Amino acid sequence: MRSIREVARLADVSPATVSRVINGSAKVSEEKRQRVLDAMDAIEKTDFVPNEAARTLFRRTSKTLGLIIPSIRNPFFTQFGSIIDEVAKQHDYRLLLCNVDGDLEQERAALQRMVASTVDGVILATTNDSIQEDLAQFPLPVVVVDARLSTDKVNGYIYCNYYKGGQLAVRHLHEDCGCRNIVCIRGPQHIYTARARYEGYRDYCLEHNIPEQTVDCDYDFRAGIDMTRQLLERYPQVDGILACDDIVAISTYKVLYNMNIRVPQQIQLVGFDDIGLSSLITPELTTIHQPIEEMARAAAQMILEQNPPEKKGECFIFPVSLVVRETTSRKR
Amino acid sequence: MRSIREVARLADVSPATVSRVINGSAKVSEEKRQRVLDAMDAIEKTDFVPNEAARTLFRRTSKTLGLIIPSIRNPFFTQFGSIIDEVAKQHDYRLLLCNVDGDLEQERAALQRMVASTVDGVILATTNDSIQEDLAQFPLPVVVVDARLSTDKVNGYIYCNYYKGGQLAVRHLHEDCGCRNIVCIRGPQHIYTARARYEGYRDYCLEHNIPEQTVDCDYDFRAGIDMTRQLLERYPQVDGILACDDIVAISTYKVLYNMNIRVPQQIQLVGFDDIGLSSLITPELTTIHQPIEEMARAAAQMILEQNPPEKKGECFIFPVSLVVRETTSRKR
DNA sequence: CTGAAAGCGCTTACAG
DNA sequence: CTGAAAGCGCTTACAG
Numbered sequence: 001m002r003s004i005r006e007v008a009r010l011a012d013v014s015p016a017t018v019s020r021v022i023n024g025s026a027k028v029s030e031e032k033r034q035r036v037l038d039a040m041d042a043i044e045k046t047d048f049v050p051n052e053a054a055r056t057l058f059r060r061t062s063k064t065l066g067l068i069i070p071s072i073r074n075p076f077f078t079q080f081g082s083i084i085d086e087v088a089k090q091h092d093y094r095l096l097l098c099n100v101d102g103d104l105e106q107e108r109a110a111l112q113r114m115v116a117s118t119v120d121g122v123i124l125a126t127t128n129d130s131i132q133e134d135l136a137q138f139p140l141p142v143v144v145v146d147a148r149l150s151t152d153k154v155n156g157y158i159y160c161n162y163y164k165g166g167q168l169a170v171r172h173l174h175e176d177c178g179c180r181n182i183v184c185i186r187g188p189q190h191i192y193t194a195r196a197r198y199e200g201y202r203d204y205c206l207e208h209n210i211p212e213q214t215v216d217c218d219y220d221f222r223a224g225i226d227m228t229r230q231l232l233e234r235y236p237q238v239d240g241i242l243a244c245d246d247i248v249a250i251s252t253y254k255v256l257y258n259m260n261i262r263v264p265q266q267i268q269l270v271g272f273d274d275i276g277l278s279s280l281i282t283p284e285l286t287t288i289h290q291p292i293e294e295m296a297r298a299a300a301q302m303i304l305e306q307n308p309p310e311k312k313g314e315c316f317i318f319p320v321s322l323v324v325r326e327t328t329s330r331k332r
Numbered sequence: 333m334r335s336i337r338e339v340a341r342l343a344d345v346s347p348a349t350v351s352r353v354i355n356g357s358a359k360v361s362e363e364k365r366q367r368v369l370d371a372m373d374a375i376e377k378t379d380f381v382p383n384e385a386a387r388t389l390f391r392r393t394s395k396t397l398g399l400i401i402p403s404i405r406n407p408f409f410t411q412f413g414s415i416i417d418e419v420a421k422q423h424d425y426r427l428l429l430c431n432v433d434g435d436l437e438q439e440r441a442a443l444q445r446m447v448a449s450t451v452d453g454v455i456l457a458t459t460n461d462s463i464q465e466d467l468a469q470f471p472l473p474v475v476v477v478d479a480r481l482s483t484d485k486v487n488g489y490i491y492c493n494y495y496k497g498g499q500l501a502v503r504h505l506h507e508d509c510g511c512r513n514i515v516c517i518r519g520p521q522h523i524y525t526a527r528a529r530y531e532g533y534r535d536y537c538l539e540h541n542i543p544e545q546t547v548d549c550d551y552d553f554r555a556g557i558d559m560t561r562q563l564l565e566r567y568p569q570v571d572g573i574l575a576c577d578d579i580v581a582i583s584t585y586k587v588l589y590n591m592n593i594r595v596p597q598q599i600q601l602v603g604f605d606d607i608g609l610s611s612l613i614t615p616e617l618t619t620i621h622q623p624i625e626e627m628a629r630a631a632a633q634m635i636l637e638q639n640p641p642e643k644k645g646e647c648f649i650f651p652v653s654l655v656v657r658e659t660t661s662r663k664r
Numbered sequence: 665c666t667g668a669a670a671g672c673g674c675t676t677a678c679a680g
Numbered sequence: 681c682t683g684a685a686a687g688c689g690c691t692t693a694c695a696g
Contacts, residue, residue: 003673014683019675026676029681052448053388054673057688062385072414073608075407082404085431094445097429099417113426116384221612247612254614276405280553280579281613282586335689346667351691358692361665386689389672669694678685 002048011039022050056118064094065303066114066122066140070102074247075275076292077125080145083296084123091304093120104128115139121155121303127191141311143302145295148192152313155306158299162193165288165320166200169242169270172286172322174210177268178331179240183213183231185224185252187244194219197244197272213238217248224251232259239267246271246278249285253327269327283326291318334380343371354382388450396426397635398446398454398472402434406579407607408624409457412477415628416455423636425452436460447471453487453635459523473643475634477627480524484645487638490631494525497620497652498532501574501602504618504654506542509600510663511572515545515563517556517584519576526551529576529604545570549580556583564591571599578603578610581617585659601659615658623650 004022008015013032020026021036028036040048056062065088069077085095096119098110107126111134114122121141124131132149135142143156166184173179184201187194198214205212213235217227224243228251231238243249249271256263263269263283271278271287278285295318302316324330336354340347345364352358353368360368372380388394397420401409417427428451430442439458443466446454453473456463464481467474475488498516505511516533519526530546537544545567549559556575560583563570575581581603588595595601595615603610603619610617627650634648656662 004675005673015673016675016683016685017681020682023675027681032682049444049447051389051450051673052445053385053394053450054688055675056385057383057389057673057690058675060688072410072417073407075405078404078410082431085404095429095431097427099414099427112381113384115381118383118385250612250614254612257614277609280582280586282582282589336691337689347689348667348669348691349665352666355691359665364666383689386672387691389674389689390691392672666696667694670692672690674688676686678683680682 002043004048004050007036007039007043007048010042011035060118061120062094062118063092064088064096064117064119065300066096066098066110066117066119068098068100068107068110068114068122068124068126070100070125070127072097072099075277076246076273079276079292080125080296083293084300087297087300087304093304102127104130107131108134111138123299123303127188129190129192141303141306143299145299146193148315153311154313155311156299156302157313157315158295158302158318159193159315160290160295160318160320162196162320163200163203165272165290166197166202166242166244167204168200168320168322169272169288170201170204172324172328173240173242173268173270174204174208176324176330177240177264177328179268180210181213181235181237182210182240182242183215183235183238185215185217185227185231185241185243185248187217187219187248189216194244201242217243219245219247221247221251224248225255228252228255240269241267242270242272244272246273246275246285246287249287249327250277250281253281253283253285263327264329268329271327274323278323279325286325286328287323289321289323291320294318334375336380336382339368339371339375339380342374343367392450393452394426394450395424396420396428396449396451397632398428398430398442398449398451400430400432400439400442400446400454400456400458402432402457402459404429404431407609408578408605411608411624412457412628415625416632419629419632419636425636434459436462439463440466443470455631455635459520461522461524473635473638475631477631478525480647485643486645487643488631488634489645489647490627490634490650491525491647492622492627492650492652494528494652495532495535497604497622498529498534498574498576499536500532500652500654501604501620502533502536504656504660505572505574505600505602506536506540508656508662509572509596509660511600512542513545513567513569514542514572514574515547515567515570517547517549517559517563517573517575517580519549519551519580521548526576533574551577551579553579553583556580557587560584560587572602573599574602574604576604578605578607578617578619581619581659582609582613585613585615585617595659596661600661603659606655610655611657618657618660619655621653621655623652626650 100106125145132151136153186198215231274289432438457477464483468485518530547563606621
């Protein structure tokens with residue numbers, strides 16, 4: 001809580017010299033350096049820590065990475081965030097995390113906070129398409145993750161080949177597992193990442209001449225419970241379900257279990273995302289894997305290592321893969 | 333990215349006046365106020381956001397709450413954090429979250445960062461007892477959560493009656509469910525919160541003259557898998573398991589399931605914590621509920637509403653309760 | 665009501 | 681090598 005001036009006084013040198021030894025930013029004679037070190041040791045009991053606000057003000061940069069996520073309770077974003085945090089630490093950066101509850105106004109406020117805090121760049125995972133208006137004139141580097149907006153005024157987009165994921169999932173259900181009545185529980189269709197999943201499913205159905213059957217559902221546990229019940233009424237002959245989100249798949253499983261419908265014997269189930277949870281639960285969930293870790297590293301590096309940062313909306317599309325676990329079983 | 337001076341120039345007033353309208357901190361004539369507002373609108377395209385570092389430097393406080401947690405991947409802390417975030421927002425505060433991977437050095441660094449960032453107080457969830465040395469001379473308000481250290485140089489401790497929880501859990505298994513061979517999977521015994529759970533179990537066993545059977549395990553999914561296997565070898569006659577952590581209970585269930593041991597018919601299972609996950613999984617976990625939300629609110633309020641903050645290590649011990657769900661069944 | 669001034673704590677040209 | 685000075689962008693006494 002004390003300042004560099006007190007250290008300077010104790011060491012009988014100037015504040016500038018103290019600053020130089022703290023930062024190693026210029027040569028300091030061995031003698032003075034030692035005096036400063038001693039003074040800091042002496043003061044350590046009462047604690048001297050350089051004031052970050054003052055440093056940031058001077059530098060005009062805070063050595064922090066901003067991360068904005070829709071929900072800190074959603075394991076997908078939390079896994080993502082922990083990697084960003086790790087990479088940031090490796091580069092001696094800090095992480096400024098903002099949780100916006102999927103709310104557009106909060107998301108805007110978070111963006112403002114990032115500017116106010118002079119972060120070096122922001123990684124934005126959004127579910128609000130309209131945020132792109134703010135992005136178009138955003139003064140800092142931004143990389144958008146897990147979304148594809150229509151502005152190209154960002155440094156990059158990082159997402160997966162969701163369309164392919166949708167196809168992989170139905171294909172597995174249809175070809176490998178022999179399902180004949182596959183229902184797709186699709187997420188909010190105004191969001192690109194949800195739409196692409198569904199379209200993958202749809203086009204596969206079209207191509208293979210199998211009926212397209214869908215149900216709409218938010219990415220939310222409770223909503224999943226309700227929609228699964230409706231699904232069973234609407235499509236009583238269903239034998240395969242593609243839930244476009246792992247959390248929803250988990251609620252689907254619960255409903256099926258409680259109705260004594262056996263998985264995968266009677267109904268086969270595929271999720272989407274491969275969040276950590278998918279392999280913790282029992283039975284383990286067959287799902288479409290997104291390489292969360294690689295995506296997070298790419299996002300962090302794009303900001304940390306890109307200079308000058310160019311805003312031309314480059315897309316980095318990662319591959320997805322099918323992970324067969326226990327909620328589906330191959331045709332015997 | 334521009335400064336208050338540019339706004340002032342545009343509005344043809346002094347920077348002080350701009351500051352006053354932004355903050356509403358003093359009377360400004362309607363005319364000038366309007367000029368400032370107009371100037372800010374005009375500049376909005378290019379964005380003017382008051383620099384937080386400068387404000388913080390002047391104020392000598394940042395209107396933020398620091399939160400240090402062992403892991404951002406652990407849903408317990410994440411649920412806790414989301415409540416803190418919510419309360420902070422209500423008070424127009426920000427949240428500065430530090431993830432330390434349970435590592436003592438990182439935890440120390442996080443504490444330093446809190447001082448450097450002049451937060452208004454820190455909420456610390458720790459698993460490192462030795463952090464208490466740092467706490468003893470920490471210059472900011474601190475409330476320690478989910479731990480009980482031996483220093484009283486903190487503003488408060490917030491935790492639960494874990495001992496009671498341990499008792500409640502065995503009692504349920506023994507009395508309600510009729511288990512005769514109850515094994516306790518206990519957490520790291522150097523940590524108070526883990527020790528108290530075990531002691532509750534142990535004392536109940538002693539009192540009721542039933543055998544005390546334990547196995548040691550870190551609070552970790554993989555460790556839970558391994559320890560459950562060992563447990564079954566060591567106590568083949570087990571018919572009730574008390575896992576002192578929900579995540580461990582979830583891995584225990586998985587092992588049991590894979591060995592075709594039916595839960596709760598053959599072995600009954602109780603977890604501890606009641607993280608959100610416990611009721612998402614199927615079957616739902618019987619567990620000991622900690623009032624996470626209330627604890628988080630209490631922690632945030634202790635810092636936000638306590639003044640002057642007194643460091644006398646007051647303890648706020650919250651009640652736990654048994655939540656019977658699907659992994660145990662009452663004696664018929 | 666309003667502006668000029670001083671200062672929050674740090675860091676780096678700039679002299680010497 | 682080292683210190684005095686200026687300045688990062690803001691805010692609030694202090695005059696007027």
